[in-house]
Amino acid sequence: MSLHDVAVLGVGMVRFGAYKGGKTLTELARSAGFGALEDAGVNLGDVGEAYVGYMQAPIMSAVKIMKEFGLTGLPVTHVENASATGSVTFRDAAWSVASGRSRIAMALGFEAMTLMAARTQSAGRGIGRDTIDSVILPAAFFALWAMRRMHERGTKPKHFAQIAAKNWNYGAKNPFAHRQSDHVVTPEEVLAAQMVSDPLTTMMACPIDDGAACAILGTVEEAKRLHPDRPVIRVRAAALQSERYTPGHTFLGPVVGPASMTHTTAQEAYEAAGLGPEDMDLAFCHDAFANEELEYYELLGFCAEGEGEKLIEEGQTGPGGRIPFNTDGGLIARGHPGGPTGLAQIHELVLQLRGRAGARQVEGARAGLAHLVGGGSVCAINILQRDS
Template sequence: MTKAVVAGVGMLPFGRHRDKTLSGLGAEAVSAALSDAGLAWRDVQAMYCGIVGGGMNPGAGIGERLGYTGLPITSIDNASASGSSAFREASLAVAAGRVDVAVAAGAGKLSQSFGGGSARPGSPEEREANIRIMQGIMPPAGYFAMRTRRRIHDFGSTIEQFALVSVKNHKNASRNPFAQLQNELTVEQIARARMIADPLTVPHCCPMGDGAAAAVVVSEKRARQLGLQPAITVEASAFRSGIYRNGPPDEAETTHLTAQEAYAQAGLGPDDIDLVQVHDAFTVEEIEYCEQLGFCEVGEGERMIENGETAIGGRIPFSTDGGLLARGHPLGPTGIAQVWETVQQLRGLSGPRQVAGARVGLVHMVGVGGVCIVHVLKRS
């Protein structure tokens, strides 16, 4: 343990900043604080951003402006205490010895954005909205449709191979009373379904929905006192954002880097993992992440699903509860639902979808802003 020391501070005058966006304001304050500390953005190992509102993952917008260095960025919305919470998390990260340099940032633009509403004419928000219009407004499916199309071009895969991921997940979900979509589907049905963004029909995309999940974590000492048997331990917790290498980062590459970090923390490798929960909001994702998590070579993902290697009973079962595609994806609770499924599997309590002899589970999520989080859980 160490004490956290405040090395620099920076701020912008409070009032009106109509010529700057929320993330622009945050990035300026971070730059000022780093300059005060005599440090550079590249030195920062973790950032916590307190922002109320501002869309999904506003902290990632601050990081995007400063550069893709791969550091974990956490957005915190704790209402009036959001900035205080960010400072607390940064202090704790340092005090725990996890990082040497952490930044706490806060930003607000309530003069225009409180309670939502559309961008004021002439504002930088309107400018960014107009750029997005020119770039082609798309649902999330559009982005993954383009990724799917390019993968088909690069690897000669077929859309039916991707559909098999949805078939497998729906089958798993049909054995999960907590799943949103418990109906089984065939490749033919998936091909006939309504097109969202070519070549993705509805069952290639996760449903929208509501839900909740929670997990309790205790110390080993407390676990012994509670007599927990078996104990499920967190062997790794890795968190990264994208790094700029041959272009803007994508979730596949960030998954690879985050998994490497998680395997190193756990002292384990892909061969030690018995089951996996991945962010499979779209079918192409299981194929890509199967490769990037190290279960096969790049280009072999289609073969994995075709040969049933990621099915329950296969070499490395993926999304045993139906995954985002069928168990559902209400955003907030999804990552904890993955932990719930993994813990039940490691306890041997998963009934008709039990992975025989499961001892080690890997849990993977990606999110808006290019973040990736991988946990490894082990039954000991």
């Protein structure tokens, strides 16, 4: 058994959105989990191991939520890696199967960011802000990237706005997306939105979300037995790295970490997959802020350094382009609750590889990559490929 003998058996998710307590965490997790189990054609009795991602988890949250699906004695592990939490549950479940520890494994992520936002606001300014790195708005970190790139490469805010508009317009075609605009979003509209941290506007940033998503993984044998009618979707890579020391490293701030982490993690993932960026038909990335997506075009190897602007100007990362990015709307439009975000990427990637992504289908998609960074300090990349 190797990682390449692991397949995705089923996926499920709840539309991301600001439910503000209208759906409890348990309800969210249950809908996504049962959705994925049903899609796979199994129940918890068939699952040998579970990894549960929840960023703001109180003690024992993972086991508690798993009891909603049954009490079977299976090992349950809680995973937290900030924005990359869901991606890491997927990686761990894939390696559980690859190692032979289980034949079928479950990766479940859920989160309610609106409840956290409400708690922070009611606490008031100055309360609980007693550490040196808690005064700065986390969004500023990625704005610092944007300002430096504009200085070095002459990038314009309109490039960031074009990326954001693309993702908003993808979101409008995705029933699971939080933001579903009733009109075509233009770069001008994105630029005119309220400024958060120069040069990033609210429409270049992800919203505050609640949601849940789940993936069931298993051996290729199980995939063929359960759904002989479906193409086998194999895990080709499941890579995870943390910060390595780089020149100009920053250690202090609400978000830190070098951008080069995406490059080194991508190298590891491509090598493990035996595939390169030229083999990918679509990709997903951590577009919490639109300028990040531009950086990742280069760091993930889809164009040379300094050519990201050209890629977006030519529409190569949108509908009909060479490498469509974030076809479900990305973090900007599909949403970004935290725990389940990486599994929502997997959900969309699997629909695309099955040829079931509706109006946003990438024609003939066979392989794709899902990337997230967490807290700036970790990077996770999962690569999936459909058997021809």
